[in-house]
Amino acid sequence: VRDKTDQIIKAAINVFIKKGFLQSTTQEIAKEADVAEVTLYRKFSTKQNLFETVIKKSLENQFQMRIIKLAEENTDRFFEGILDERLEVISKHHRLIKMLISESLMGNLSGDLDFPAVIFDGLKKGIQAHFDKHHISADSGLFAQQIAGILVSHVLFINEKPYYESTEEEKQKILNHYLASLKVNL
Amino acid sequence: MQRLTNPMTVSELVLELFTDEQMTIKKGKVIEAAIELFSINGYMATTTKEIAKKAGVAEGTIFKHYQMKSDLLNTIIAKTVTLIKQNVQYYLLDCQYNSLEEFISSIVERSCFFVKRYYPVVKIFAEEVIFQRTIQEPLYKELFVFINERLKGMILQFREAGEIKELEPEAAQKRIVMTMLGLFTNSFLLLKMENPDESVIENTVDFLMDGLKARRYV
Numbered sequence: 426v427r428d429k430t431d432q433i434i435k436a437a438i439n440v441f442i443k444k445g446f447l448q449s450t451t452q453e454i455a456k457e458a459d460v461a462e463v464t465l466y467r468k469f470s471t472k473q474n475l476f477e478t479v480i481k482k483s484l485e486n487q488f489q490m491r492i493i494k495l496a497e498e499n500t501d502r503f504f505e506g507i508l509d510e511r512l513e514v515i516s517k518h519h520r521l522i523k524m525l526i527s528e529s530l531m532g533n534l535s536g537d538l539d540f541p542a543v544i545f546d547g548l549k550k551g552i553q554a555h556f557d558k559h560h561i562s563a564d565s566g567l568f569a570q571q572i573a574g575i576l577v578s579h580v581l582f583i584n585e586k587p588y589y590e591s592t593e594e595e596k597q598k599i600l601n602h603y604l605a606s607l608k609v610n611l
Numbered sequence: 612m613q614r615l616t617n618p619m620t621v622s623e624l625v626l627e628l629f630t631d632e633q634m635t636i637k638k639g640k641v642i643e644a645a646i647e648l649f650s651i652n653g654y655m656a657t658t659t660k661e662i663a664k665k666a667g668v669a670e671g672t673i674f675k676h677y678q679m680k681s682d683l684l685n686t687i688i689a690k691t692v693t694l695i696k697q698n699v700q701y702y703l704l705d706c707q708y709n710s711l712e713e714f715i716s717s718i719v720e721r722s723c724f725f726v727k728r729y730y731p732v733v734k735i736f737a738e739e740v741i742f743q744r745t746i747q748e749p750l751y752k753e754l755f756v757f758i759n760e761r762l763k764g765m766i767l768q769f770r771e772a773g774e775i776k777e778l779e780p781e782a783a784q785k786r787i788v789m790t791m792l793g794l795f796t797n798s799f800l801l802l803k804m805e806n807p808d809e810s811v812i813e814n815t816v817d818f819l820m821d822g823l824k825a826r827r828y829v
Contacts, residue, residue: 444655445653445655448655523742531652541800570793570815571793572793573796574792577792577793578792581741606782609821609822610825
C-alpha cells in the first residue's frame with residue numbers, strides 16, 4: 426500500500442515539472458503512476474492536496490518549524506543553518522523549484538499553495554524571532570529579501586557542481602561568504 | 612533615452628519594441644495578442660489558435676510570419692533583450708554619476724521603473740530565464756556577461772575614486788546583483804506587485820550602500 430503512495434508522489438513530481446500545477450490533470454498523474462484514478466483520489470482526494478503533499482515533502486520540509494528552532498542559535502549558526510538547508514533543497518530539487526516559481530509568477534497558486542510566498546513568509550518570521558531574541562534592531566524584511574536574492578541566484582545560475590554534491594569545505598566556503606555579506610548589515 | 616516612468620499598454624509596447632520591423636497591421640496584432648496571452652497564461656498554456664482568435668486573424672496568418680509558436684516567443688525575447696541591453700548601456704556606461712550612492716539609487720530605481728513600464732514582456736522574459744525552454748541559452752549568457760562587464764566597469768571607477776575601499780570588485784558586483792535579485796523576487800514574485808513601494812526601494816538602497824561601504828566585509 427505504501428508503494429502506491431510513493432508511486433503516485435513520484436509520478437506527480439514528474440507531471441508537475443513537465444506541465445506545472447494548473448495544466449496537470451489527476452488523470453495524467455494516475456496514468457504516469459500506473460494506478461487507477463480512484464486510487465489517487467482515495468489517497469489524496471484532490472489535485473491541490475496532492476500538490477501540497479508533494480511540495481511539502483520535497484521542498485518545504487517543515488522549514489517554518491525548523492527556522493523558529495534555529496532562531497534560538499547565535500547569529501552565525503542561524504544564518505548558516507538557513508542557507509545550508511535551503512541551498513541543499515534548491516540544488517536537489519531545482520527543476521521542481523523552477524516550476525514552482527513560474528507557477529507563482531503566473532499567479533496560478535493561491536493562498537497556501539503559493540509556496541514561494543509561504544516559505545518567504547516563514548523566513549521573515551524566523552529572522553524577526555531571531556532578532557527579537559538577541560535584541561538586534563535590524564529590518565527583518567530586508568534581511569529576508571537579501572537571502573531571497575541569494576537563493577534565487579542559485580536557482581537561476583547553476584553551478585557546475587550542485588551544492589548538495591559539494592564537499593563540506595566547499596560548502597563552508599560558500600556559507601562563510603554569504604554569512605560575512607549578511608553580517609555587514611547588522 | 613526616454614524616461615521610464617509610465618506603464619505602457621501592450622499595443623504601445625509593440626510599437627516601441629518593433630519599430631525597426633516591417634510591420635503590417637495583422638502582424639502587429641498577432642504579436643500584441645501573443646504578448647498578452649504569454650504574459651497572462653504563460654507560454655506553455657497558450658495555443659496559436661488562441662493567439663489567432665485574440666488577434667482577430669486566421670491561424671494561417673500567424674504561420675505566414677512565424678512557422679512555430681516558439682518563433683513568436685523568440686522574437687519577443689530577442690526584442691526584450693535588446694531593450695534591456697540599451698538600458699544597461701545607458702545607465703551603466705553612458706550616464707555620469709557624482710557618487711556611488713547616486714549610482715546605486717539610480718540603477719535600483721530605474722530597474723524597478725523598467726519592470727513597471729515593460730511589465731508584460733519582462734514577465735515573459737523572466738519565465739524564459741527560469742526555464743530556458745527555447746534556443747535562447749547563448750542569448751541569456753551573453754546578456755549576463757554584458758551586464759556583468761558594465762557593472763564591473765562602474766565598480767572599478769568608484770574604487771578608483773576611493774568610494775569602495777575594502778570590498779573586492781567581484782564581491783561588490785555579486786552583492787549588487789544579489790540585492791537587486793532579492794528586491795525583484797520580493798516585490799514582483801512574492802508580493803505580486805507591479806512596482807515596489809518607494810520606501811522599500813529607499814531601504815534597499817541604504818542596505819546595499821552599507822554593504823558596499825563596510826570595512827569588515829571579507
